[in-house]
Amino acid sequence: MARRSRRSIRSELNAWPGYVDALSTLLMVIIFVLLVFVLGQAFLSVALNKRQQALTQLEHEVAKLGQMLSLERSHTSALQHEVAGLQKTHEADAATATSLTAQLNQQTSERDNAQARATALDEHVAQLRQQLSALSTALDVTENDVRERDRKIDALGMQLNVALAEKVEQLQHYRSEFFGRLRDVLQGHKGVQIVGDRFVFQSEVLFPPGGAELSPEGVKEIRILAQTLRQIAQQIPSDVPWILRVDGHADRQPIHTAFPSNWELSSARAITVVKLLIAEGIDPHHLAATGFSDYQPLDHGTTQEAFAHNRRIEFRLTDR
Known part of the structure; x- marks a missing residue:
């Protein structure tokens, strides 16, 4: 067991x-x-x-x-x-x-x-x-x-x-029409010219020397531009993102005014023009003011004529 x-x-x-x-x-x-x-x-x-x-x-x-x-x-x-x-x-x-x-x-x-x-x-x-x-x-x-x-x-x-591309082509069409009408209206005006895709006003046409307040003649010129722009703006479709850029330029000479430098002077002039365009009925959503001081010259000479050529306000119709 x-x-x-x-x-x-x-x-x-x-x-x-x-x-x-x-x-x-x-x-x-x-x-x-x-x-x-x-x-x-x-x-x-x-x-x-x-x-x-x-x-x-x-x-x-x-x-x-x-x-x-x-x-x-x-x-x-x-x-x-x-x-x-x-x-x-x-x-x-x-x-x-x-x-x-x-x-x-x-x-x-x-x-x-x-x-x-x-x-x-x-x-x-x-x-x-x-x-x-x-x-x-x-x-x-x-x-x-x-x-x-x-x-x-x-x-x-x-x-x-x-x-x-279609919108750019439309904007190019209205830009050409805008500049064409301005050319007809301002033809023969002293100090006004077209440079490429820009409409250029010499500063002496719009402003007194060293100042940023429009002269009576300058007010008249800007109102003519505003009237033309209003007519063109009515034709531009609302979906085209256009903008009128106002560029202020100065010469390279030192200034002795209320403005510390040419930066402030060129910017103040561009802003003055934009304010008048707004007062004339231009939609501020389609406006821009920029200042370039003396860093975008048209004439690199050192003569008074070259300096006068560089003091200018440019208008460019472009897209945002």
Whole structure:
């Protein structure tokens, strides 16, 4: 009887290592599945980050795609939340698996229940794999949608360039008409000339020496210009972004007036002209005043004639 008891005890002891091997194999499978999940999560996170970077680089000029981009970001955010939820679920499952392992090590009498729980865990891991596969498919669909939107953006960009070219052509037409009318009105006026795309008034025509207050003759000249500009402005469509830039220029001679330098003098003269244009009914949204001091000369000579040539007010009809 003693021998039989010993044999029975040895049989039970031999069954225990086989169970430990099975449990080790199960743990390795669980660790492998966790590793696959973590790698899948990393790749999915990298892919989502790339998509987010691609979305943030879209040109801000294409305002019509704002809603589409917002929907795409919302979709990406939903995917991220879903992945985060899956990760939390997986962490909870990992905690459950750890608890099961501890119970199996302490309570050999509950082997059948532990095996059932392990089977349930395998089924849950299979479900996680299916969810990862579905997420991968959804990510592929998202990439295709992004590529399609990129193609649409390129097409819209080409349309925008064509529209901008048309607006520039319209502005060129109205600029030519504006300068043509001014040329007819001011033809023969001393100190007034056209240089390239600019209408140039010598400062002596508009201002007293060293001053920024318009002379009576200067007021008259600017009112003529304002009248012509009002007529042209009525013909320019509201969607053409035009602006009349008033540039003040001085010579390089030091000044001894109330102005500290030629910067202040040239800027003050340009602002004075702009104020009179506004008083004459020109929309201030279409006006700009700039001062260039003596750093944009027309004549680099040192004679009084060269200095007088450089003291000027220029008008340029351009786009914003």
